[in-house]
Structures are given as C-alpha cells and as structure tokens.
Amino acid sequence: MTNRFTRIGAAALALLVAGGIGVAMAQGDSLAARKANFKMAADAMKAVKGVADAGGPTAAAVPEAEKIVQMARANVGHFPAGSGAGDTKAKPEIWTDKADFDAKFKNLETASLKLVDVAKAGDAKALGAQFGAVGGTCKACHDVYRK
Ligand code: HEC
Numbered sequence: 001m002t003n004r005f006t007r008i009g010a011a012a013l014a015l016l017v018a019g020g021i022g023v024a025m026a027q028g029d030s031l032a033a034r035k036a037n038f039k040m041a042a043d044a045m046k047a048v049k050g051v052a053d054a055g056g057p058t059a060a061a062v063p064e065a066e067k068i069v070q071m072a073r074a075n076v077g078h079f080p081a082g083s084g085a086g087d088t089k090a091k092p093e094i095w096t097d098k099a100d101f102d103a104k105f106k107n108l109e110t111a112s113l114k115l116v117d118v119a120k121a122g123d124a125k126a127l128g129a130q131f132g133a134v135g136g137t138c139k140a141c142h143d144v145y146r147k
Contacts, residue, residue, distance in 0.1 A: 027083045034078035041071040045135065048115065052128035061119040061127060065112055068134065072109035076102055089147040104141040111137045 044067040051061040079101070084090050094101045111134045118130045 027080060028086075030078040030080055030083045031086060031088055034075045037071045037075050037078070041068050041138075044068050044071075045131070045138075048119070048127065048131050048134075051119075052124050052131055054124075056122065056124040056127075058119045058122050058124055058127045062116060065115040065119050068112040069109060069116060072105050072112055076105040091145050091147055094145050101141070101145055104137065104145075107140065108134065108137040 044064040047064040048061045048068075051058060051064075079090065079094055079098075081095055084092055084095060111130070115127075115130045115134050118126050
C-alpha cells in the first residue's frame with residue numbers, strides 16, 4: 001500500500017515537473033509556430049497577387065486563400081502569455097489589449113474567407129480587390145502590435 005502511494009506521489013510530481021517544462025516549451029513552440037505560419041501566409045498572399053495580376057484563372061488562388069484562413073485561425077492561439085520575450089517583434093500591448101488583438105485576427109479570418117469565395121467565383125479583378133482588403137487587415141494589426 002505504502003509503495004503504491006509513493007509511486008502515485010512520484011508520478012504526480014513527475015507530471016508537475018513535466019507540466020512546468022511543457023509550458024516553457026509551449027512558449028518557444030508558439031513563437032516558432034506563429035512565425036512559420038505568418039511566413040506561409042505571406043507566401044500565399046504573393047501567390048494570390050500573382051494570380052490576380054495575371055488575370056486568372058482564379059481557381060489557382062483557392063488553396064492559397066485557404067492557407068491564409070488557416071493562419072488566422074491558428075495564430076490567434078499562438079500568442080500565449082509569456083511569449084513576448086526572445087527573438088520576437090511582438091509588442092507588449094498584445095497582452096494588455098488582447099481582446100482587440102484577437103479581434104484583428106477575426107477580421108483577417110473574415111476577409112480571407114471572402115477571398116476563398118471570390119477565388120472560387122472566377123473574377124480576377126474582384127480577386128485583386130479582395131486581396132487588397134485582406135492586406136489591409138494584416139497591416140491594421142502590424143501597425144499597432146508589431147515592432
Ligand atoms: C492580429 C495581428 C496580426 C495579423 C492580422 C497579421 N499579423 Fe503578421 N505579425 C503579427 C505580429 C505580432 C508579428 C510579430 C511576431 C513575432 O515576431 O513574434 C507578425 C509577424 C509577421 C511576419 C514576420 C514573421 C517572422 O518570420 O518573423 C510576417 C511575414 C507577417 N507577419 C505577415 C502577415 C501577413 C501576410 C498577414 C495577413 C495575411 C499578417 N501578417 C497578419 C501580427 C499580425
């Protein structure tokens with residue numbers, strides 16, 4: 001019996017220690033993950049612009065626009081408290097104005113969902129216009145929350 005309790009105690013302690021390390025790693029992971037996602041979205045934006053400038057066919061922009069939606073949905077969760085340190089351009093205001101910051105990701109999600117629809121619809125001019133709208137939501141956040 002005593003042995004069993006000791007084992008459970010040790011297991012619980014191991015979990016606590018692992019949990020602490022897990023949080024530190026999660027912060028580092030979040031930083032790397034959000035940067036990788038932003039880069040992917042920037043590449044996707046370039047691809048969409050290329051399609052719009054070439055006058056279509058806009059179907060080629062559908063998977064690219066979907067990548068931007070995915071980035072908006074993923075990166076809103078990659079700014080946990082404490083991830084503002086290290087090699088980052090994230091401003092501290094992100095964590096004091098978190099609701100507004102998160103809302104800006106929501107604006108990007110909405111605009112990029114529309115980009116998917118417009119890409120599916122086939123009008124390259126409309127694609128170019130919506131590309132501009134999406135870019136505006138990137139800038140709206142960078143102007144306030146990126147160093
Ligand atoms: C809600 C805020 C927000 C939105 C929306 C947003 N960004 Fe960012 N972006 C940031 C922040 C904050 C950083 C700095 C991240 C860091 O260094 O930790 C960043 C960094 C980046 C980087 C640099 C990544 C690196 O390797 O350091 C690129 C590229 C980028 N964003 C592109 C985009 C594009 C393209 C869009 C729109 C499709 C976009 N961002 C939308 C907040 C945002």
